[in-house]
Amino acid sequence: MIKDITIGQYYAVDSPIHRLDPRVKLVGTVLFIVSLFVAEGVFGYLAAAGALAFVIHMSRVPFRFMTRGLKSILIIMLISVSFNIFFTEGTPVADVLILRSMTWEGLEKAVYMAIRLIMLILGSTIMTLTTTPNALTDGLEKGLGFLKKLHVPVHELAMMMSIALRFIPILIEETDKIMKAQTARGADFESGGIIRRIKAMVPLLIPLFISAFRRAADLALAMEARCYHGDANRTKMKPLRYEHCDRGAYGCMAAYLVLILILKFVWKGWIAG
Amino acid sequence: MKMIRLFHLMHKFEEYNEEGNVSGESTALDDVSVEIEKGSFVAVLGHNGSGKSTMAKHLNSLLLPDGGTVFIKEYDTRDEAHLWDIRQTAGMVFQNPDNQIIANVVEEDVAFGPENMGVPSQEIWKRVDESLKKVGMAAYRTKSPNQLSGGQKQRVAIAGVMAMKPEIIILDEPTAMLDPVGRMEVIRTIHELNRLEGITVILITHYMEEVVDADRVLVMDGGKLMMDGTPKEIFSRAQELKKYRLDVPQVTELAWELKQEGIELPDGILTIEEFADALCAYRDALK
């Protein structure tokens, strides 16, 4: 049913990656993405692929869960790959038909581009597969805590995110209910052109908005009654604290970055030499 | 010791016309004075719009008096310096179970109050354990609130209040959205907390059956406190209750009707057991 949709795509198993501090995973993901753009040459990409394979293996998430995310970007990937193939200057592949507008340089670029995109998606999927939305919110709040000095309301944003996570399933269920109630009164959400369908959504959205505002008012009152007053003097039941394995993970990341950089310069030297 | 003291409490809401300008005032609470003893179980009855919820919000500083004074223990609710003391002392449970659970995991929701109060982590864990045990929800601590029944959610909400170590719990129609089983669970939990922990309970309800076990009943109408007494006293005055558009419990009604027909039963029968006993006594007297 409609309310069974889960948010995020957390895959619940126990693994060293699951147990890592969410901040480590956030930093790791960002670093990995950066490294993909820094890396150059076969060896650089091999190193990145190796690191990715290692983390995937450690996470104990079946590989087919990872590849789900890839389907959604298939189109984007095809477009960018063909652009690269056809619009890069260089030597044509062959002198027949369509192959005339393809270049060897373009092919090479396209292959790198595809690999880069695939690894980028896989890398960020690992984070969402191994981290609960809650942990992610906590990680963002603490990890971006330094932005508070710049008057960015980090705590408030994190609180909003976690409340949204709590209420999305409730509102989805409510939408379902209202939809049924309106259908029973003769509303038709399924037929007609796009304009008609959008119009049909109005009697759905208005009650939904009203109810959402009422819920928000109720919730605000309940939070106030429980002494909520922002993050001043607030403590946490589960404060984030770095453990040995988190420090180890940071160490591994540093080593990985150094490796990527070395390989890049070696490759450049090799090309030049 | 008096936990709650209201002196001539007044509350007015501004009324708005269609342009959104203030067009007048409506009096939601009109000269309400009452004192509530520590450890007592007080039920508040009243027709829709009689001012029950408004009064409840005054006990938690969610609303401030337009006239008169409210004391929670020794704190005046208008005293901002004690705002957090007041909200910690007098916990609130609301009607809609979904709209008062904040976190995505049961135990984290229970921890929300203590977190706001700045309680150290280890102490929070202890309080969460204890509170969940007290409401019988310890087995569900890592569940998502969306997987719980209404009665269970309400018990989590009560645990969330208990974790703040309150002395008073105010429940505003906590069972209105629950099925009979959920209602029973919640009412039993409240009674246990009252009996075992000595928590002062203010229970606002529309269900007469939930009132009969209270120590004291307050009846409100039109923003005024109209009746104040034990359940027995209050339900013996069925005629007066009707005037305030309230019913008596069904057995009480039945006993009253029988009495009108000439069957001699005592006044103020509140439970089925009492009713059965009275009928038996009547039968024995006839013999």
Ligand SMILES: Nc1ncnc2c1ncn2[C@@H]1O[C@H](COP(=O)(O)OP(=O)(O)OP(=O)(O)O)[C@@H](O)[C@H]1O
């Ligand atoms: N926010 C508000 N703005 C304006 N008027 C209000 C507001 N809240 C309540 N009132 C009015 O104050 C009066 C008392 O309302 P209150 O909610 O306290 O009643 P209640 O006894 O809790 O009713 P119910 O049994 O329906 O919950 C009502 O006439 C209501 O219309």
Ligand SMILES: [Mg+2]
């Ligand atoms: Mg009310």
